Amino acid sequence: MCEEGALGPDVIERLIGAAPGSPVAEAVAARANLMQASQANYAAVLTPKDPGGLPQPLRFALAARIARLGGDAELAAHYAAGGALPKADARLTAILRHVDLIATSPREATRADIAALTAAGVSPDDIVRLSQVIAFVSYQLRLIAGLRLMGATA
């Protein structure tokens, strides 16, 4: 399940909808190392060996939210299938607020937003883990968007 919706070769082929040997497919093949590295980052951020204070179902639920905010319903559905939010509390509320802000309007972020996470009990390690989830999915959905456009204009 975790391979689907990530950036494995099958998924990329389907996104670009291009025949093997086409210029788009050849370009992706020429960057196979970067696609593999993207997959490795997916694993490190969404299914880490040490999730710390951000369990995998929470990461997937946040990723689904980021994908939805980024306008990618297909990616959101992939993540939603593996996602679950814990019981609502002040920490979760602060996490969700931060996800929404950084996914949609990173330019508005200030020192106070990190202070708000700390005040809600999010540790420095978990603040960085959370930042990586937001940042990686933002990368992933832009790469997917570009690949779709390349495939559609081939």
Added chain:
Amino acid sequence: MSDVVHDFTADPLAWRPYLTPVVLDEATPAQREALKETPSNAKISDYVLVLAHDPESLGQRTPLFNGIMYGRGGLGRAERELGATAASVVNRCVYCVSVHAGRYITLAKQPEVIAAVFEGAEATLGPRDRAIVHYSTRLAQNPPQATEDDVRALRAEGLTDLEILDLTLSVAVFGWANRLMHPLGEAIRPQEA
């Protein structure tokens, strides 16, 4: 604080984190391993030491980032930096902008292109730069606003599929980097030596 920089510049800036960086002497084995992926000949930056709070992602991120920005063939390095700069302007990562606008100017020797990006004056650019900046700016927005016509404009300017993919990767990876560097710290004027 008075040394914080809010306006875009291609001059060198420094970066001050909001979180305490990992202290090397107190780093866990996993943190030490992840920090090996960074250049050993330079002092490890506060940025990397902040990211070391999550060593698993740091260890994977560095090779991907370097591959996207410095990998062989495809789009030239200057135009990758242009895509990175346009994305960083959208996301208002003033520090990221200073680094990558500076690199673009060093490589391309065209400070007027960067001035146009800072001012949002796409129309004053030549057609290839305009197509690159337009696509990059729109892909960086949330949700991404780039369209099929934007990609057709890149093709019309002679960009190959590989070059368009490289530009897409540059913009996308700055959608990532900007969401770390700007929310986790602020650009400041470099301290006097």
